Every structure is written in structure tokens, then in C-alpha cells.
Amino acid sequence: MKFAVVVFPGSNCDHDAYHATRHVLGEEAVFVWHKDTSLVGADAVILPGGFAHGDYLRTGAVARFSPIMPAVRQFADAGGPVLGICNGFQVLLEAGLLPGAMLRNRSIRFQCEHVIVKVEHADTPFTSKCYPAQLLRIPIAHGEGNYYAEPKIIERLEANRQVIFRYAAASGSATLGANPNGSVHNIAGLCNEKRNVVGMMPHPERACELAVGSADGLLLLESAVQSVGQGNFVAAQ
């Protein structure tokens, strides 16, 4: 299994994603510079966290037009698994690969903390090894993670079971108090209609070893290996 980690100028979780997939998981991983135009035959693509292009204008607004993005779009359209983490999620939103947009956190603070994330659905390439309502302890680190979409879009996301992760209390309830940024419906992550593209604000790649406080995030990357290995979510050639 080969992961491609896209590197934008200003990405700063690219090495975390590489470390988690290559060293912790023991799979093949390659960096792909944003000016490249090929995903070099990868089985899954990770758009990592950070501050692509300094987050100037809007988060992800400039990265969306990077030369690598047509290849990412083509890979996504072909059914290949794509995971956008934090800034990578913001890039997917700006690129229109996922619906909605990010606003500044309601608190106006950069929220950097471990949160509890509830898995809503296990039928994506990044949650196949999870079970519905499973609670994961994963860190967040963002200033603009306040997910917004028009009410009719939110309705459709819920009806299509596209909300994959929600901020939750230890009880598993998606309470107001458990919501760190003001996201509508406590949304922490979602997928597209074909379910192969997943975006999430929490950082699973920073929670892959107990030495850093949690290894819950590893489940998501292991899910990708399982999904691709079983022939689910493989990009059509």
C-alpha cells in the first residue's frame, strides 16, 4: 500500500503523516510536491495539516489552484481514497471536493487540545476498522474549524450519512460544551457522496503512538490499508 502525502508551501503536518504511515504503519509513503502533477501511482492520498500558502486570503483558497490538484481531483473522481486533515480538509472544501466552508472558530481562539471524536459511520475508507458511535481521542489544532454550510446542504449531508465524525462529550453525546469551534451539528469530519473523500479537522496522524498520548488515530490509517487491501475504494485506472 502506497500513501502519497501532498506537500504545499506551509504544510507542517506532512512529516507527521509520513511518519505515521511509513514508520508506525510500515507502509510505503511518498511526499508529492504541490507543483508536481502526478500522484506517482499511490493507493491513497493525504492532504496534510498546516498553513498552505500562509493561509493568505482564506485557508486553502490558494492551495486549491496548485498544479497537483487536478490529479487529486481525478483520483477522487475515480474513487480513490483521499483524506484531508485540518488544512487539508480546508483545501478539499475550497476545491469543492467536499461541500461547505470554514469560518473562524466561534471562540476566536486557536484551539489546540485533545478532543473526543465520535465515529458516525464505518463505511468510508478511513473508518472501516472503527464501529459506529466509537469514541476516539484525537487532538485538534486550528483557528478556522467552524464548519458551515447552508441548512439545506446540512440536511442533505445528514440524510446521506455524510457526517463521519462529530465532537462529543465522554458520554458520546454531541453536546454544545464538547464543540470546540462552533461547527454546525458538531461536525468534525465528513465525506463526499461516493464516500471515498474524507475531510476532518482533528489530526489522526498525531495520535498514532501511545508515547504522544493516544494511538486512536492509527485506526483511520489502518482502515485505509484494509479498504485498499480488500479492493474497496480503489481508484479506477
Add this chain to the structure above:
Amino acid sequence: MRARVFVTLKPSVFDPQGTIVTDALHTLGYAAVHEVRQGKYFELDIDASSEKEAHRLASEAASKLLANPVIESYRVEVESGAAGPNP
């Protein structure tokens, strides 16, 4: 030719920054200011043969890049007679 592009959050979208600025103004005693909405302002110097053309180009740039239509709207103004290089 110079075009000005004003990008603002749609009225239905909550503006956390504007809310904080409102609170700060209240702290300073400006009780009469009851709401602030924060936006972005761009000046585009454009090589265009007419105001109409400059307006069209600026609008295209705004819809493609300067504004995110999911949360923002924009307004374009073209400054008449403001031709030539920057001072």
C-alpha cells in the same frame, strides 16, 4: 484602471471577528455601534480597454478566488479615470 472589490460574509453567516470588534467598541464606550461585520477589501490595477472590461475581469477574479461563494458575497467598483501606473 483600478477596480475595488469588497468581500463580505453573507448576512446569514455568523461573523466571530465582527462580534469581537463590536464587543471591543462597546468596551470603549461606543454603545451606539450595535453591530460590526468584518470583510475584506482589494484594489486591483487592471490593464483594460474600458470600465466595463475592468469590471468584468474584477468580477471574474472575485468569483473565482477573492470570495468563497459558500459564505461570502462581493461587490465590484471601477474607479473612472484612474488609469496609468501606480504613483
